[in-house]
């Protein structure tokens with residue numbers, strides 16, 4: 001199978017690889033997928049005082065398209081509010097990376113990862129508020 | 133030889149290039165100046181010459197496996213030979229019984245043929261191999277029933293290269309008077325074959341894994357004691373009625389020639405390939421979390437199937453863009469399952485998804501092996517840096533205890 005230039009670029013030069021402190025109240029972690037299915041994505045986002053995503057990091061186990069999808073997503077979410085990030089749809093990833101139909105599940109997984117990271121941060125913030 | 137050819141071809145178990153000497157022999161059987169006649173034409177010299185060429189090829193194929201030339205039936209490849217053997221034997225013996233035994237690690241040409249027979253009302257037992265890929269013969273003995281008519285076990289596994297103990301299985305099936313079919317598509321030139329000593333009744337062969345052309349193969353059908361099978365392709369009654377269709381002289385000559393060369397050069401060639409294989413494994417085995425799939429000893433020289441834990445196979449292949457290998461990972465095929473062969477060995481999903489098959493052959497070089505070692509190490513390191521599973525492993529987390537959100 002031939003990969004698009006954009007997939008190859010993200011695969012060879014992945015953006016924002018790494019790890020944020022999962023215990024930090026301003027960091028949300030989303031881990032989706034399963035080794036059994038051949039892909040696992042970990043997406044982390046960090047919000048500033050205004051609730052805007054100021055940093056994002058990822059690590060992904062999976063095929064080239066899965067790696068590229070998560071790398072792209074870290075770029076897309078930066079500078080967005082949580083609500084804006086939550087509105088990102090997998091088809092935007094499909095179009096940007098020119099993913100073939102058999103790889104659409106990679107973009108779905110990336111969308112799920114955003115949702116999971118946002119849910120994590122909201123849960124933390126909810127707890128912080130009720131504790132206050 | 134003795135240099136680096138990029139892209140490096142390390143997928144000899146998928147297919148091999150045709151040896152120049154084989155191609156030359158084939159080209160002599162095509163044009164008006166060549167041996168183009170129909171081997172079935174009995175009335176003129178064109179036919180006789182073609183028949184002579186086919187006869188010589190038949191003898192060369194028979195010789196490599198210790199058979200009589202009269203026991204060779206030409207087919208379009210190993211897939212057709214598997215179909216002819218299994219369906220042909222099952223149907224012919226259906227009045228005696230409808231139970232067949234095979235193994236979960238067989239090629240799809242065997243497994244899917246068995247599935248078809250199940251749809252027709254036959255019963256098939258699919259045995260699990262041991263963790264090293266080899267069949268425990270006592271499990272086979274236990275699976276044999278009154279109504280078992282056929283056992284089908286491959287000689288050399290295409291994914292992991294392990295060599296089954298065909299002689300031991302043959303002794304068992306012969307003593308029980310059950311037919312024994314062997315898919316030996318991957319064997320010629322890699323490991324010695326003797327259908328007499330091994331008590332094999334039916335054996336599938338093909339040319340394109342042994343430096344011959346694609347689209348030609350053969351089924352060995354034992355004559356003493358006589359094995360009878362039902363034809364699957366009907367027509368002019370060629371090949372003693374077992375497989376009709378005008379014989380493809382050039383293909384057959386190609387198969388004969390590559391089997392002749394295999395017979396002559398096998399010993400020398402395997403020594404050379406084994407040295408390269410050892411160098412490949414020595415270059416990789418000291419990495420962390422690297423596992424060899426399949427038995428190391430009972431294995432053909434050219435095969436290395438290795439799992440690089442916490443790295444997914446398809447992305448690894450993408451990194452190795454100058455090296456042609458194959459992967460047992462799901463993403464390379466339409467199915468979502470990782471390699472069924474590795475799963476049958478009891479490998480967990482991570483390891484099955486993380487495997488690469490390197491197969492070396494006649495035109496491989498040490499330089500190519502060294503290049504491959506270097507590239508693989510680099511790629512695995514790059515991908516582990518990207519892998520959350522590797523992080524977790526390094527943090528001491530047992531992945532089996534994690535609740536995954538399966539999708």
Ligand SMILES: Cc1ncc(COP(=O)(O)O)c(C=O)c1O
Nearest residue numbers: 209210211239241290315317338
């Ligand atoms: C073990 C085994 N059986 C059968 C086949 C099918 O052979 P062919 O391509 O000649 O039909 C192959 C090769 O793909 C094989 O490796």
